[in-house]
Amino acid sequence: MSYQEFVEELIQNPDRVTELQTYDRYELCFTAQEKKEERKFAPFRETTRKRLEKALSEYPPFDASILSVVKQTVNDLKQYLDTHTSTEQDKVDLEAYQNAIIENDTVYLRPISAKTLADRLETTIFLSKQPQFISDSISQAYFDTAILYLSAFTMNKKLVQELQFNHPPVELLSQFQIVELETEDLKKKRWAAQESILAAKDLARYVVETSIECKKCHRKTVTMVEKQSRSADEATTLYYTCSACGYKWSIN
Structure with missing residues (x-):
């Protein structure tokens, strides 16, 4: 079943939503050979997913700061619904806003579960680093990227909360610079250190x-x-x- 067939099946049979949503939409597109190759890495991938899920499960209670994120996500969704056809809307609801509940003109958002986020993120890492795999070995880049995110989630709980409301979508983390994964406090310390280094270099000229x-x-x-x-x-x-x-x- 291709992803397009998956979407069409869900549109035609909405009562199967729970059953169909248990599939990983990326894996539905794999060929038989790709699935065979993927099974070789299953133990490593499962371990990575569990560690990511644990890191994504540890976050502080939601506070007022998350309201702006929720508001922005709702506004983005409303804008999309106003400018796209019903077929395109069905697709975007599945892909980008799976945590949205739309009733009449009201949009509700529920946090995305840590397991769902971990599965989506690990799949993104796997697919992006797969070309670097050698023979039967997962590349070091796969592990390095996973460790980077684990470290970021441990330090930056605000980022975890934002991901739970799909703002930004977890798939976009691969496009982030390391500094974008840091907390505001750590960014300030980095900036101060850089200023100190630059000042020292400037002093050296004199x-x-x-x-x-x-x-x-x-x-x-x-x-x-x-x-x-x-x-x-x-x-x-x-x-x-x-x-x-x-x-x-x-x-x-």
């Missing part, structure tokens, strides 16, 4: 190598300025400044 050693950092990066501080008949004062650490001192 460090002057000399023959005078700094009393504090002991680098030979000290510049000297001789000034007449008092009357002309008195000795001048030597002012030293380290261009590396900023330490200053003077000698009469």
Whole structure:
């Protein structure tokens, strides 16, 4: 059964929705050979799915911040329903908004289960990394990607909540940069660290190598300025400044 046949069957027999939705829509498109090859990786894939499901199950109670995500998802769905035909609507309801319940003009959203999210995400990882598989071995890229998401879900619970309301769809995570998976607090720390590194690199341009050693950092990066501080008949004062650490001192 192809995915198109799956959709048509569901439209014609809505009473079979529970039975049909137990299928993985991606696997319905596999050929017999692809299914045979897939069975070789079944143990690894099942382990990955269970770990992803566990990580996606651990999230804090929903708070006011998630309301904006729900509102945006509902608005996206309403806009789609207003601009597409009924056949296209049936398809999008299945693919992108499986957690939506539409009654008359009212749209309700229920969180997507952790198991469903884990299955969808693992399938996306598997299909995207499959070309890199060698012989009977799953590629390292498959495991690296799964570990990346497991780490992100452990640290970023807000992302997990957003995924539960399909905003963004879990399949789009593969297009995210690593920084997009981080928490806001971690992003701020990363930004501060980058600013510090850039400042240090910028400072290095002004460090002057000399023959005078700094009393504090002991680098030979000290510049000297001789000034007449008092009357002309008195000795001048030597002012030293380290261009590396900023330490200053003077000698009469």
